[in-house]
Amino acid sequence: MKISTKGRYGLTIMIELAKRHGEGPTSLKTIAQQHDLSEHYLEQLVAPLRNGGLVRSIRGAYGGYVLGHEPKDITAGDIIRILEGPISPVEGIEDEEPAKRELWIRIRDAVKDVLDNTTIEDLANHTDDGESDAYMFYI
Numbered sequence: 001m002k003i004s005t006k007g008r009y010g011l012t013i014m015i016e017l018a019k020r021h022g023e024g025p026t027s028l029k030t031i032a033q034q035h036d037l038s039e040h041y042l043e044q045l046v047a048p049l050r051n052g053g054l055v056r057s058i059r060g061a062y063g064g065y066v067l068g069h070e071p072k073d074i075t076a077g078d079i080i081r082i083l084e085g086p087i088s089p090v091e092g093i094e095d096e097e098p099a100k101r102e103l104w105i106r107i108r109d110a111v112k113d114v115l116d117n118t119t120i121e122d123l124a125n126h127t128d129d130g131e132s133d134a135y136m137f138y139i
Contacts, residue, residue: 003084009037010045010083011076011123017055018071018124025057025064045083052082071124077115087112 016031028046032039046065049055053068067074080087089107090096096104 003080005041006045006083007080009042010049010079011120012037013042013046013049013065014054014067014074014079014120015123017065017067018074018120021067021071021124025062025066027064030064048082049079052078054078054082067120071121072119074120075116076118076120076123077112079120080115087115 012035013028013031016034017026020026028042029039031037032042046055046057050057050065050068054074055065056068057063057065077087087108088104089111090104093101093104093108
């Protein structure tokens with residue numbers, strides 16, 4: 001399964017809103033500028049998130065978007081399902097031979113488990129704890 005830019009940028013929107021949760025609305029222009037993304041594309045992505053109840057829009061000069069729920073109550077799976085559709089590694093799992101069907105189901109369930117147990121609060125609070133240096137080689 002491959003997550004498209006819809007899912008990736010949708011997570012970006014939601015993480016930024018989670019980081020600013022309780023501070024009032026955040027404009028898509030701010031998020032677009034901070035991440036060097038197209039504001040127009042973010043506008044297209046926020047509509048299904050709003051329809052799904054994950055964000056609310058605030059009108060006015062100082063308007064923008066806020067989360068529809070607490071950051072701890074929104075999972076990465078909620079966002080991916082709204083923007084990407086059902087989580088499945090292959091189409092037509094039921095038509096596969098039993099051994100392959102079992103593999104695809106196990107992969108699907110593992111991906112669902114990770115997405116459904118990772119909240120945007122977790123993602124917003126993530127810090128780089130230096131593990132990237134673990135694979136650095138010096139000559």
